[in-house]
Structure formats: C-alpha cells, structure tokens
Amino acid sequence: MTNLSNQNKYPYLGFGLGLRKEHYQDVLDSQPAVDWFEVLTENYLIDGGKPLYFLNRIAERYPVVMHGVSMNIGNTEPLDKDYLSRLKKLKNSINAHWLSDHLCWTGTNGTNAHDLLPLPYTQESINHVVQRIEQVQDFLGCRMLIENVSSYISYVQSEMPEWEFLNEIAQRADCLLLLDINNIYVSAVNHEFDPLNYLQAINPQRVQQFHLAGHSDYGDYIIDTHDEPVCRAVWELYAQAVARFGETTFMIERDANIPPLAELLDELSLARSIAAIVQQQGYHKDTIQVMLDSIPVQKVIPTEQEKMAI
Amino acid sequence: MIAENQSLKDLQMQMLAWLQVHDKTIKSSVTGTEKVPADIRLDIYANAYRYRLIEALEETFPAVNTLLGDEAFFKLGLGYVDAHPSQHFSIRYFGQHLSYFLASDKSYREQPVLSEMAHFEWLLREAFDAAGDQRLTLEILQQIAPENWPALQFSFHPSVYRIDLSYNVPQLWQAIEHQQEPIDIVAQEYPQAWFIWRRELKTYYRSMDVDEAWAMDAMLKGENFALICAGVCEWVDEQNAAMRVAGFIQNWLSEGILSSIKPRKIS
Numbered sequence: 343m344t345n346l347s348n349q350n351k352y353p354y355l356g357f358g359l360g361l362r363k364e365h366y367q368d369v370l371d372s373q374p375a376v377d378w379f380e381v382l383t384e385n386y387l388i389d390g391g392k393p394l395y396f397l398n399r400i401a402e403r404y405p406v407v408m409h410g411v412s413m414n415i416g417n418t419e420p421l422d423k424d425y426l427s428r429l430k431k432l433k434n435s436i437n438a439h440w441l442s443d444h445l446c447w448t449g450t451n452g453t454n455a456h457d458l459l460p461l462p463y464t465q466e467s468i469n470h471v472v473q474r475i476e477q478v479q480d481f482l483g484c485r486m487l488i489e490n491v492s493s494y495i496s497y498v499q500s501e502m503p504e505w506e507f508l509n510e511i512a513q514r515a516d517c518l519l520l521l522d523i524n525n526i527y528v529s530a531v532n533h534e535f536d537p538l539n540y541l542q543a544i545n546p547q548r549v550q551q552f553h554l555a556g557h558s559d560y561g562d563y564i565i566d567t568h569d570e571p572v573c574r575a576v577w578e579l580y581a582q583a584v585a586r587f588g589e590t591t592f593m594i595e596r597d598a599n600i601p602p603l604a605e606l607l608d609e610l611s612l613a614r615s616i617a618a619i620v621q622q623q624g625y626h627k628d629t630i631q632v633m634l635d636s637i638p639v640q641k642v643i644p645t646e647q648e649k650m651a652i
Numbered sequence: 653m654i655a656e657n658q659s660l661k662d663l664q665m666q667m668l669a670w671l672q673v674h675d676k677t678i679k680s681s682v683t684g685t686e687k688v689p690a691d692i693r694l695d696i697y698a699n700a701y702r703y704r705l706i707e708a709l710e711e712t713f714p715a716v717n718t719l720l721g722d723e724a725f726f727k728l729g730l731g732y733v734d735a736h737p738s739q740h741f742s743i744r745y746f747g748q749h750l751s752y753f754l755a756s757d758k759s760y761r762e763q764p765v766l767s768e769m770a771h772f773e774w775l776l777r778e779a780f781d782a783a784g785d786q787r788l789t790l791e792i793l794q795q796i797a798p799e800n801w802p803a804l805q806f807s808f809h810p811s812v813y814r815i816d817l818s819y820n821v822p823q824l825w826q827a828i829e830h831q832q833e834p835i836d837i838v839a840q841e842y843p844q845a846w847f848i849w850r851r852e853l854k855t856y857y858r859s860m861d862v863d864e865a866w867a868m869d870a871m872l873k874g875e876n877f878a879l880i881c882a883g884v885c886e887w888v889d890e891q892n893a894a895m896r897v898a899g900f901i902q903n904w905l906s907e908g909i910l911s912s913i914k915p916r917k918i919s
C-alpha cells in the first residue's frame with residue numbers, strides 16, 4: 343500500500359472537454375463555458391513551440407487534468423523513469439488537478455505498440471499492476487486514476503470479470519478510477535455481457551471521473567474510435583452511471599473527425615441536463631428517452647476494405 | 653527462478669509477436685464467440701497496430717505522401733513499421749528513421765528525393781516543438797569590445813537545423829503544402845545549403861550561399877569569430893572576411909536564430 347494517507351477523492355471539477363489543437367485558438371478567443379480541460383499528456387512532453395504555448399495559456403484560465411497513454415502500467419518491463427519524471431514536471435508546471443492513464447499494457451520488449459492492449463484478469467496481473475501503481479504514486483506523490491479500456495479479445499487465462507479486476511486493483515493500490523462509460527459499453531457488446539452489471543459492481547468510493555466518447559458500430563462488434571458523437575446507448579448508460587455514482591467529474595473525448603467546438607459544447611449541455619435530472623429525480627427510463635430523442639442510433643456497415651482499415 | 657509475472661510476460665511477448673510478425677501462438681490464449689471468432693478479434697489489434705503508426709507517418713510526412721501517392725505511401729508505411737518498430741513513449745518520434753529507411757531500402761533508394769523530403773519534413777517537425785530560448789540582440793553585441801570579438805562564440809536557437817539538399821525539396825514541399833500546381837522534381841548540380849528554424853510559433857526555412865553555410869556550421873560546432881573569418885577567406889578576400897561574417901551575424905540576428913554569446917565579456 344502507498345502511504346498516501348488522504349482517503350478522499352479529488353474535488354469535483356464539473357463538465358469538461360478534451361483539449362484538441364483544432365480548438366486552441368477558439369478556446370482562448372471565445373473562452374467557452376467548459377468547466378475544465380483534459381489534456382493528452384504525451385502531446386506536451388516536448389520542449390517548446392505551439393502546443394506548449396497554448397497549453398500554458400489555457401491552463402492559466404481553466405482547471406486542467408492530464409490523461410496519458412504511455413505509462414504502460416501493465417507491462418512486465420521496469421517502469422520508464424524518464425517518462426515519469428517528465429510527467430511529474432508537466433503536472434507541476436500546469437498545475438494539473440490529477441493525472442490518469444489506462445489499465446492495460448501498450449508495449450513490451452522495448453517496443454511501443456501505441457495501442458491499449460488488455461491484460462488477462464488474473465491474480466498475477468493484479469499483483470503486478472498494484473505494485474506498479476504504488477511505485478508511480480510514490481514517485482508522483484499523489485493518487486493517480488486508472489481507466490478501463492475498450493477490448494476486443496478476452497484471454498482464456500482470465501479468472502474473474504473485468505469489474506472485479508478493476509475494483510481489486512483500485513482498492514489494493516489505493517488509486518482512483520476513471521470510468522469510461524463508452525468503453526464499458528463497447529466491451530459489453532464485444533464480450534456479450536450486460537454493461538449494467540459492470541456499473542453496479544464498481545465501488546463508488548473509487549470513482550473520480552467519467553469519460554464519454556463515440557465509437558464505430560460494426561454490428562457484431564464495436565471499435566472504440568472516438569471519431570463520432572456519443573451515441574444514444576452510451577448516453578443511456580451514462581444516465582445509469584449518474585444514478586449509481588452521483589456527482590462525478592465528466593468529460594467527452596473526441597480524437598478524430600474533430601467538429602467545431604460548438605458541437606461538443608452541445609454534447610456537454612446534454613450531459614449536464616441528464617446529470618441534473620437524474621440527480622433530482624433519480625433514473626427514470628422514460629424521462630431519459632425523451633431527452634435522447636435527438637440522438638441518432640448509428641450503425642456502420644463496413645465494406646470488406648473498411649473492415650481491414652480499423 | 654521463475655519471475656512472479658512470468659506467464660504475463662509470456663502472454664505479452666506472444667501478443668507482440670502476433671502484432672509484429674503474425675505469429676499465431678497467442679491464438680490459444682484468446683476466446684472467440686460465435687458472433688466474433690478469435691481470428692477477427694486478433695485482426696482488429698493487428699490492423700490497428702499498423703494503421704495507427706502509418707497514420708502518424710501521414711501526419712508527419714504529408715509531402716512524401718503526396719510524392720508517392722496514397723497507395724505507395726501506405727506500402728512504405730507497412731515496410732517501415734516492420735523495419736523500425738516504435739521505441740519511444742511518444743508516437744511523435746515514430747518517423748525519426750524514415751529518411752534513413754528511404755535512403756537505404758532497395759525499393760526507394762533509387763529515388764533520393766524521397767529520403768531528402770522525409771529529412772526535410774522531419775526537421776520541420778523538430779523545429780516546430782523544439783525548446784524556446786532567449787534571442788541575442790544587437791544591443792548585447794554592440795557592448796562587446798573590439799578586442800573581445802576574435803574569441804567570441806555564438807549559440808543558435810535550439811530550433812535551428814541545417815540541411816543540404818540535392819533536389820528542389822523546399823520548393824516541392826511548398827507547392828504541396830499550398831496545394832499549388834505540381835512542380836517538377838529537379839536535381840541540383842551541387843547540393844544547396846538550407847536551414848530551418850522557428851520564430852515564436854512559426855517555422856521558417858531559407859537557402860544560404862556556400863560561405864554562409866560554412867560559417868553557420870563552424871559556429872554550430874563552437875568555433876570562434878576569428879577562426880570563422882579565417883575560414884571564410886576561402887571565398888572572399890582577407891580584408892573583407894570580417895565584414896562578410898559580420899553581415900551573416902546581422903542577418904541571423906534579425907531572423908532571431910542566435911541565442912547567446914560566450915564569453916560574455918562586456919568592455
């Protein structure tokens with residue numbers, strides 16, 4: 343266990359967006375009503391130039407949180423100390439409220455696959471990841487958040503469902519959870535489980551933040567592409583998550599096919615309305631359905647060629 | 653002794669072998685469903701691995717992409733992914749060996765303009781997010797006593813990169829970048845010296861005469877003013893050498909590419 347004694351979560355930050363280069367100037371010029379921004383850590387682990395210029399200015403005006411993809415917490419090689427040092431330096435320089443990365447591995451044997459590869463849900467993985475998160479938290483001097491990833495395979499080695507794996511790691515490493523509602527939905531379809539079981543099983547005391555995002559639905563399976571608006575089914579699941587976890591710092595991830603900022607602000611308003619209604623009245627399916635009538639149900643039927651191109 | 657995480661280690665090596673060389677050992681550890689068999693599931697990862705890395709190349713090397721065309725660029729990407737797997741925590745560095753790969757791989761080395769373009773685009777990328785630094789000003793230089801000039805050394809801004817090009821690469825790049833009429837690839841009689849730098853948030857490049865390029869290279873190596881003046885005598889009369897080098901320095905000051913001097917003795 344780390345000796346970080348504070349048992350509380352970080353303060354609630356409200357409704358945020360991912361900061362993307364397409365919106366840098368717009369954010370500074372129009373100062374949109376976004377409560378906070380999540381920044382992609384690796385984009386700013388550089389020495390200077392435009393990305394850092396805008397990050398520093400935006401961090402002066404908005405609370406920021408760092409979200410990374412390269413900690414490689416599940417890898418079986420030693421942690422990258424250089425990476426962690428840069429992480430710590432950036433966190434201090436922009437006063438990030440917290441930082442998160444994914445519960446997965448992203449490469450091994452000196453190679454970075456730059457993908458969020460799932461771990462087998464075993465005691466061995468738990469023991470391994472727990473001591474790595476502890477090392478990171480000791481080094482950074484703060485609690486980190488780990489995020490559930492979308493996955494397309496399950497391993498025969500797995501000894502438990504993903505939600506038990508996630509809970510036990512959070513509990514034993516004394517870290518917090520970034521619950522990606524879209525990833526839960528994607529994995530539920532891909533592995534044919536009920537996403538509500540997942541939500542109901544997660545320990546609310548550990549949940550610090552939500553992610554929502556769009557995906558590409560290929561019928562039999564879903565790919566987590568972050569290139570579309572959040573779909574209706576994920577909004578519904580979000581409403582259920584608010585019912586279970588209460589007021590939780592929220593953000594929408596959009597990484598490709600980036601729309602004008604205004605479009606994302608509309609999605610953010612919908613999130614606020616859903617959260618407000620569920621917190622006031624509890625979760626009522628009919629109320630949520632009416633709110634979501636404007637959200638299209640989308641399904642991509644891929645050509646063979648597109649299927650290859652995922 | 654078997655490590656506590658040995659089976660996890662083995663599984664990860666198998667998955668990596670699947671991604672990189674389509675080794676199917678991992679398949680025995682993956683469960684499929686009736687709807688989505690294990691093969692399709694594994695293909696999702698194998699495809700994503702290549703597509704994500706090739707996408708990063710497309711972003712860094714748009715002009716190489718245009719010169720080759722999309723299909724050939726994709727093929728180049730596939731070859732490069734296998735030859736130079738990413739070893740950096742950030743995907744931003746993935747393309748760092750592309751110029752070398754284009755110069756050495758037998759499918760591309762007969763077209764050296766490709767390697768030169770990749771080198772040029774890589775340096776644009778390097779200048780784009782290089783460290784910031786102070787800019788040396790004329791006022792500081794004016795305070796240097798004449799007797800201190802011979803020993804003076806200059807440092808350049810960290811975003812300054814030198815490149816010699818045998819083809820009209822910057823012109824080609826510009827036509828592609830601004831979506832102008834395509835221009836012909838032209839081999840120069842002699843390599844042309846260029847440098848790339850960033851000022852505030854903008855990246856620039858310009859060509860240089862051979863003596864200016866020599867002086868810049870010497871300064872980048874830390875040679876002092878006296879030695880550079882002596883070297884420039886290869887191209888200009890001895891009595892004009894100091895003036896010539898002073899002229900370079902003046903240009904560089906106005907371009908904002910000098911950051912400091914050493915020793916900073918002020919009269």
Ligand SMILES: [Fe+2]
Nearest residue numbers: 489522553595
């Ligand atoms: Fe996420």
